[in-house]
Amino acid sequence: xxxxxxxxxxxxxxxxxxxxxxxxxxxxxxxxxxxxxxxxxxxxxxxxxxxxxxxxxxxxxxxxxxxxxxxxxxxxxxxxxxxxxxxxxxxxxxxxxxxxxxxxxxxxxxxxxxxxxxxxxxxxxxxxxxxxxxxxxxxxxxxxxxxxxxxxxxxxxxxxxxxxxxxxxxxxxxxxxxxxxxxxxxxxxxxxxxxxxxxxxxxxxxxxxxxxxxxxxxxxxxxxxxxxxxxxxxxxxxxxxxxxxxxxxxxxxxxxxxxxxxxxxxxxxxxxxxxxxxxxxxxxxxxxxxxxxxxxxxxxxxxxxxxxxxxxxxxxxxxxxxxxxxxxxxxxxxxxxxxxxxxxxxxxxxxxxxxxxxxxxxxxxxxxxxxxxxxxxxxxxxxxxxxx
Numbered sequence: 004x005x006x007x008x009x010x011x012x013x014x015x016x017x018x019x020x021x022x023x024x025x026x027x028x029x030x031x032x033x034x035x036x037x038x039x040x041x042x043x044x045x046x047x048x049x050x051x052x053x054x055x056x057x058x059x060x061x062x063x064x065x066x067x068x069x070x071x072x073x074x075x076x077x078x079x080x081x082x083x084x085x086x087x088x089x090x091x092x093x094x095x096x097x098x099x100x101x102x103x104x105x106x107x108x109x110x111x112x113x114x115x116x117x118x119x120x121x122x123x124x125x126x127x128x129x130x131x132x133x134x135x136x137x138x139x140x141x142x143x144x145x146x147x148x149x150x151x152x153x154x155x156x157x158x159x160x161x162x163x164x165x166x167x168x169x170x171x172x173x174x175x176x177x178x179x180x181x182x183x184x185x186x187x188x189x190x191x192x193x194x195x196x197x198x199x200x201x202x203x204x205x206x207x208x209x210x211x212x213x214x215x216x217x218x219x220x221x222x223x224x225x226x227x228x229x230x231x232x233x234x235x236x237x238x239x240x241x242x243x244x245x246x247x248x249x250x251x252x253x254x255x256x257x258x259x260x261x262x263x264x265x266x267x268x269x270x271x272x273x274x275x276x277x278x279x280x281x282x283x284x285x286x287x288x289x290x291x292x293x294x295x296x297x298x299x300x301x302x303x304x305x306x307x308x309x310x311x312x313x314x315x316x317x318x319x320x321x322x323x324x325x326x327x328x329x330x331x332x333x334x335x336x337x338x339x340x341x342x343x344x345x346x347x348x349x350x351x352x353x354x355x356x357x358x359x360x361x362x363x364x365x366x367x368x369x370x371x372x373x374x375x376x377x378x379x380x381x382x383x384x385x386x387x388x389x390x391x
Contacts, residue, residue, distance in 0.1 A: 016195075018188045025145060026120040026134050029189045033139045036093055036117040039192040043092055046201035047208075048308050049194050051323050052315035053091045056193065059348045060087035060355050063376035071369060074110045079359070079373070085113040086181070086355060091315070092116075094183045095190030097133065098362065099151070101176040106158045108366040114178065121180065121188060122150070133178035154179030156365065181358050183351060197314040200307040207304060316347040341379045 016035055021028050029035045043049045064080040071079040089096035097119040100111045114135060122132030135149040152164045154177040161177075168174040182190045194201060312318040319340035356375050363369055 016189075016191075020123060023145075024120075024134075024143060025123055025148075027122070027124075027130075027188055029120060033120070035189070037139075039093060039194055039198070040117065042198050042201040042205075043192075043194050045205035046311065048204055048311045048323065049197070049201045049315075052311055052318045053088075053193070055318055055322055055344070056091035056315050056348060056351075057084070057087040059345055059378055060090060060352045061375065062352065062378045065373045066376060067373070073362075073366075074112045077112060082112065083355070083359060083375070086358070089113055089116050090181070090183060090351060090355060092192060092194070093190055094192045094195075096181045097135075098154070098179045098181060098358075099176060100154060100179060100362065102161060102174075104171050106161055106365070108156075108362065108364075111362050111366075119178070119180075133180065135178070149175070151175045151178045153177060179358075179362075181354075183354065193315045194311070195314075197307075197311050200310045200314075203303065204307050204311070207307075316344070316351070318347075319344055338379065342381060345377055345379055 016030055018030075019028055020026075021033070024033075026033075030038065043053055061083045064083060067079070073079050073082045086096050086098070093116045095116065097114040097116060098111055099114050101109050103109045115137075117139075118135050118137055120134045120136075120139065121130050122134050124130045131153050133151050133153060135151060136143070136147065152175070155161070164177075165171055165174045184190045308320070308323075312320060312323065321337060321340045322344060352375060356373075360372050363371075363373065
């Protein structure tokens with residue numbers, strides 16, 4: 004008999020063109036962004052790591068003399084934070100840009116990532132449309148989609164788009180897809196390789212919660228002699244039988260009121276038969292310990308935690324789990340961790356900065372290049388530090 008080897012199925016995101024919808028699907032069921040969001044939101048480590056990554060990408064914002072509004076009520080600083088959050092969670096972002104009749108940019112904002120899909124590509128592999136819809140599940144109709152031109156600030160391109168739209172009053176502007184993973188049609192989330200780790204962390208929490216609620220956690224077992232004797236002695240329709248039932252009910256209520264932290268000082272009165280002198284002959288009380296095995300989860304949770312941190316550009320664990328003893332009195336270790344992670348996110352922060360400066364070109368009357376102020380300055384070592 005020959006040896007049969009069966010390869011393990013590996014998850015692969017489907018990004019094929021859907022002729023019916025006129026979009027390139029993002030995931031097998033066209034719901035990859037929603038799934039990623041769910042995995043991140045259900046994992047305390049992934050959610051914290053994504054938030055930290057976004058914070059380090061946007062840094063302290065920009066040193067501007069005046070607040071710059073990039074939309075009706077949105078400042079450049081707020082826009083930068085929105086862009087950073089989308090990049091840290093999805094690995095990409097869709098930015099909507101509006102122009103005036105002088106071909107100047109008048110506003111831009113980040114669209115909800117899960118609402119956007121890429122349209123069909125032409126023979127030159129160029130995609131000219133971004134399709135926006137508030138949901139990509141259920142019954143979808145193409146006539147309900149918001150189809151917007153892809154970002155191109157060339158005036159002749161904008162003019163042609165305006166003419167095709169039927170004038171400036173009908174023109175919808177453009178959408179720029181910022182993709183940190185340009186080798187793919189759609190960006191891959193930092194959480195992509197650890198989706199199952201995110202789920203494991205979530206399921207571990209659910210399991211322990213159910214065990215606490217439903218399991219044998221600190222329960223008290225009370226064993227007594229039958230409070231209702233033989234049926235021949237207490238016929239079910241007899242007065243004595245009903246009295247025995249009443250005594251059983253009263254006993255259970257007394258026990259329930261007696262046990263528990265709120266009734267520590269209570270006194271339990273037990274009546275024994277006249278010929279019994281040993282309490283153990285009448286009632287036994289036994290504590291049932293927790294059936295939650297912390298050791299069972301300890302290694303898995305630690306492994307999952309480390310994997311998720313690595314996926315988000317190797318977040319130092321001290322930035323997630325604060326430990327005073329780890330940092331020492333001076334906090335130098337924490338500063339080093341912060342600077343290390345700032346270095347780890349340099350590439351993404353530079354791309355974010357380049358994106359913003361490109362958007363600011365020909366934006367209203369603003370003609371200044373901006374630079375993100377790092378969240379933390381590089382630690383300066385003194386002579387004493389070097390000699391230690």
